[in-house]
Amino acid sequence: MNIDGLGEKIIEQLIDKKLINNIADIYYLSFEDIASLKKNGKKFAQNLIDAINTSKNNDLYRLIAALGIRHIGVKAAKTLAKKYKTMDNLMQASEESLAMTEDIGGISAKSLYEFFRQDQTIDLINKLKDVNVNMEAIEEEGTDNRFEGMTFVLTGSLEKFTRKDASDIIEKFGGKTSGSVSKKTSYVLAGEEAGSKLTKAQDLGINIISEEQFEEMIK
Numbered sequence: 001m002n003i004d005g006l007g008e009k010i011i012e013q014l015i016d017k018k019l020i021n022n023i024a025d026i027y028y029l030s031f032e033d034i035a036s037l038k039k040n041g042k043k044f045a046q047n048l049i050d051a052i053n054t055s056k057n058n059d060l061y062r063l064i065a066a067l068g069i070r071h072i073g074v075k076a077a078k079t080l081a082k083k084y085k086t087m088d089n090l091m092q093a094s095e096e097s098l099a100m101t102e103d104i105g106g107i108s109a110k111s112l113y114e115f116f117r118q119d120q121t122i123d124l125i126n127k128l129k130d131v132n133v134n135m136e137a138i139e140e141e142g143t144d145n146r147f148e149g150m151t152f153v154l155t156g157s158l159e160k161f162t163r164k165d166a167s168d169i170i171e172k173f174g175g176k177t178s179g180s181v182s183k184k185t186s187y188v189l190a191g192e193e194a195g196s197k198l199t200k201a202q203d204l205g206i207n208i209i210s211e212e213q214f215e216e217m218i219k
């Protein structure tokens with residue numbers, strides 16, 4: 001859930017003290033529970049309590065990713081949040097609907113479908129709802145989705161962007177990135193020494209763009 005101050009060591013301490021067993025338990029921690037982790041830990045406890053409360057307003061995709069569903073990482077969580085909009089919609093989705101979602105294959109769809117039909121999952125979500133953890137996708141006003149429905153493949157050495165920076169920009173504008181070229185690829189962003197992906201894109205007639213052209217597209 002991207003909670004400031006809640007690192008692995010703190011989580012281990014909370015588990016060892018049997019203060020938490022799952023993600024929902026984090027939101028039921030008291031000031032005293034957290035302060036007990038450190039000597040003179042009052043300031044630390046207040047900061048962490050504030051961070052936990054702030055995290056209740058996170059976008060839905062962060063919650064989906066934090067649930068620890070097999071085969072579902074942040075990228076897939078973002079796709080699911082964008083498609084289903086609310087946790088309730090996602091929980092009620094059929095396995096067929098999930099399998100037809102971009103970035104979600106048959107194995108991931110089955111994992112999701114089974115996960116949300118477990119009693120312990122339903123109980124977990126209800127506990128999170130009870131403490132007002134956000135269950136909806138957050139859509140920013142004036143969102144620019146110029147790349148919506150487009151898939152980019154990055155190949156070769158980029159000079160003006162890191163791979164992560166370029167991917168983040170594409171996702172910011174509603175597009176997605178893929179590691180392989182296919183007929184569904186919209187653009188291949190090719191840097192220096194682009195290899196087999198560039199060749200395949202040429203064979204398939206995919207649009208190939210340079211960093212300069214990409215810069216023009218994102219202005």
